Amino acid sequence: MEGGGGTPPEILEESQAGCSLPTGLGANGLKKSSWGFFLTGIVGGTLVAVYAVATPFLTPALRKICLPFVPATTKQIANVVKMLHCRRGSLVDIGSGDGRVVIAAAKEGFTAVGYELNPWLVWYSRYRAWREGVQDSAKFYISDLWKVTFSQYTNVVVFGVPQMVIPADRLEAYCEKHVSQQN
Ligand SMILES: C[S@@+](CC[C@H](N)C(=O)[O-])C[C@H]1O[C@@H](n2cnc3c(N)ncnc32)[C@H](O)[C@@H]1O
Numbered sequence: 001m002e003g004g005g006g007t008p009p010e011i012l013e014e015s016q017a018g019c020s021l022p023t024g025l026g027a028n029g030l031k032k033s034s035w036g037f038f039l040t041g042i043v044g045g046t047l048v049a050v051y052a053v054a055t056p057f058l059t060p061a062l063r064k065i066c067l068p069f070v071p072a073t074t075k076q077i078a079n080v081v082k083m084l085h086c087r088r089g090s091l092v093d094i095g096s097g098d099g100r101v102v103i104a105a106a107k108e109g110f111t112a113v114g115y116e117l118n119p120w121l122v123w124y125s126r127y128r129a130w131r132e133g134v135q136d137s138a139k140f141y142i143s144d145l146w147k148v149t150f151s152q153y154t155n156v157v158v159f160g161v162p163q164m165v166i167p168a169d170r171l172e173a174y175c176e177k178h179v180s181q182q183n
Contacts, residue, residue: 099125
């Protein structure tokens, strides 16, 4: 007799073979739990990424010596480019930040180099240079400006913060040692 109640044969077979899942982990439960894992992964991954990127920017505030990144404005970049029009040779930007000065100089045909303490900014600068197609003439190094000699560069750009300034009484000695005499 049709509609006589009882369990349909296919369900009976499944549960008899021990294949049915516990109520909480049915098809729906599994779907929910994998979404849960996925969401946790996304949120966790995002937090780790934000932390990794933000730390180098935030830790200066906690250091004894702060290293703030204040990018040059479009007008300042235009001024640098204007000054470069009557110059030749190589260029170095000391504390190159996100690489905008170096990239602008490379676009003007200079072999340009940036030294920057913040590794994230250096990697970002390299990416920008690659994106702008000047990766061969724009190079970036993770380095402390006090540990580098700039004597091989013909043009030196510094958009500094107070921590990058040499006290007046040490300036002459520093230039004699580190800056090219041809400038
Ligand atoms: C005012 S920002 C200028 C950034 C870039 N030159 C521009 O014009 O957009 C100064 C940069 O110098 C970097 N800096 C500070 N002290 C440094 C050091 N001792 N060695 C290398 N870079 C340093 C900072 O991390 C920051 O990115």
